[in-house]
Amino acid sequence: MSHSKNTTGIGPVRAAMRKITTPFDEMRDWWGRAPGWVRWTVYGLVIVAALLAPSDSVGAFMSPESDWATILFYPIGVFVLLAIGLNVVVGQAGLLDLGFVAFFAIGGYVMAVIGTELGWNFWEIIVVAVLISSLSGIILGAPTLRLRGDYLAIVTLGFGEIVRLVAQNTDAIGGPRGINSIPHPPDMSDIEIIPDLQPFTYGVIDPRPYYYLLVALCVLVIIFARRLEKSRVGRAWAAIREDEDAAEIMGVPTFRFKLLAFAIGAAIGGATGTVFAAKMISIVPNNFPFILSATILAAVVLGGSGNLPGVILGAFLVGWLPERFRGFEDYRVLLFGGVLVLMMIVRPQGLLPSRQRSAEFAEGSGMGGMGAEVATPTAKAEVSSR
């Protein structure tokens, strides 16, 4: 297949890339057949690795130039959780959302406003933030989810900007200066697990407790998302992605399920925003630029839209690589863009795509494979000809 395309000059790159990615595919297939105890062992190891990650010896390699634990919280941890949320919308339901940062911002501002004005504590606020952000997802989705493909992308893009601009121009929430002295979560316990590490004490200096909070949220959200994926809900999303009209005729209330995907994605985005605001002490509207929506989308697509391990890997790389190569200064964003372009050429389905998604990708063309319902040259026929 690649031989015919060698004339474009990327043939060798493609071949090299295949060498790198074939093990990924083999790993995925092995994983698909692996028995339960193997899976649970791997899950356990991954969680242990995540808990041990913020140590100096790991950090010496991962980010020699800045504080590793800080980077693990933001961007890496925040990106991972946001990407898991966006994956529900883009990867599962196949809706292209270009304004996902809006929900992150809404969660952050809910934390900031309620925390500073009403003095509620973090655990109460996160519940409210999840409700408000999912409600805002429904409010955005109700009129717009009737649109398909590129129209939906444009409207969500606009929504992301509107939220940021409203925050910037509303003096009651600080305008461009944002909100300061957001309270930290209350300490759950001052237990010291190893010297110098109190994982449940949320202070100003140590980012690790916040990182652990993100890890815990990630685990919860992953379990929830996996269960949805394997249930009626996930099947309905997959059916909508494959053929929305046929799905509706088979009894799937497609609009309701798309709205549900939007609300769940928004809730996860909002929860992330709450943790982010509580850690950062102060937030400003410019914490939530469009480029963040684009970056999270890049993470989802790069990793393998629709496949949780892939999405997590993608978010990790997108969060980590620019930090690791800070030495390149101004060129790192350029390099990052170059890597993304290269990926889209040689491995458009992402590093670790799900089998179903790669098949859809091979079938469709362009954006269709990415999950968006953009019209393709081989546009699907009407429900059927007269």
Added chain:
Amino acid sequence: MSDVTGGRALLALDQITMRFGGVVAIDGLDLEVRQGEIFALIGPNGAGKTTVFNLVTGVYQPTAGRVAFDGRKINGMKRFSVTKRGIARTFQNIRLFHNMSALENVLVGADAHHRTGFIGAGLGLPWHRREEREGRALARELLDFVGIGHRTEEWAKNLPYGDQRRLEIARALATKPKLLLLDEPAAGMNPAEKRSLQQLIRRICDAGTTVLLIEHDMGLVMEISDRVAVLDFGQKIAEGRPAEVQNNPAVIEAYLGAPADAS
């Protein structure tokens, strides 16, 4: 053929007209499908047969007229609600969920009557597990029923053509329809496949599902149907038992053109 002419009307189209811009696709159509029968809708290409299917399943809303199912008006209802009320269909050009397994395809149909939302599924609550179990059992049973029980885990797109047609029928049956609409189910099948399809349709009917069929294969239509209606240019030009319709001069004209001396 069994005599069901006395049966209760299950589906009734009352003076249905469908216009697409200036084109009148269906013109004042009256049609009645009775409980328990196999009813065939035939006619030349472009006569409006599939449009009738689209009107019944809520894909199109009629320009004028009324569609009643089981005594209640269904035009204006959402497509998924029509399915829930008991009408399922297959498609002329197969529209399976290609990158899902045969079993999952049927499960999507079975889900039409499931109630689990994201809370039940996300928390893994007991009734969700029960629904999942029952859905899987039903799906396996239906795949056996249509004769592809050995291919549950294969992706829909990897199935041979005839099996894809069968899978579409299984997916439609999973919604537990009272009325099954089959849009050219025998298209592209060889004679042996057609014979076994004919038996399958007979078994579906015997199991209590009324069948409304669009088919071009006259041998199949004449052998299996209790009643036949003929459409031409959106109008019903004949209706009755297969033998009556077969000899109707208007039908012969629609299919073969008017004899030269008639013009």
